[in-house]
Amino acid sequence: MALFTSFSSIAHGIDDATKQFLESIEGAAILPFIYIGAKHMLTGYDHLLFLLGVVFFLFRGKDVLLYVSLFTLGHSLTLLYGVFSNIDVNPYIIDAIIGLSVVYKGFDNLGGFQRLFNCQPNTKVAVTIFGLFHGFGLATKIQEFQLPSNGLVTNIISFNVGVEIGQFLALAMVLIVLNFWRKHRSYLAFATLTNTAIMSAGFMLIGWQLTGYFIAAS
Structure with missing residues (x-):
């Protein structure tokens, strides 16, 4: 139980050094919040796993741009709305749903919907x-702290900009690896294994977060 509590805290929280820094800020701090946003995305394995699933079978640049733009639009809207409107969402539950998104994309890439349900959900939607x-998951990270209202708008927008920078850097690294791998026969040969691993990771994330939720509630 102690192990799960510790891991779940890390999984949906922010490290102690960043926490201390955030709580000491007074006024606008553009560059620090950009850095924190980028760092969170680059170390956010749940976000990265979902992005990996999204781009795994996208071979054209315009398709990558379209899907990543849709993802960016979605998380930017709820990040800003969640913080500014003070929407209270349980971080364990929202992170479990994020884990579900990882499972969904791996299952989708495996053709699971067509094989089991004879249908294909709209991937863009x-x-x-x-x-x-x-x-909303990103918003819960910020809402864990009582940030002063002075400079809040600037800081949250800066955090969002940092998230987008981190996403761009992470996506660039993923695409470089994928493009190199796609030149080899092993890419399609291991596609099923890779997406099964993505699904498995998603189930683990769900399990960790739900365990953290029940421990916190007990």
């Missing part, structure tokens, strides 16, 4: 909707 949940 799904990516946008899950982007909204990812944004």
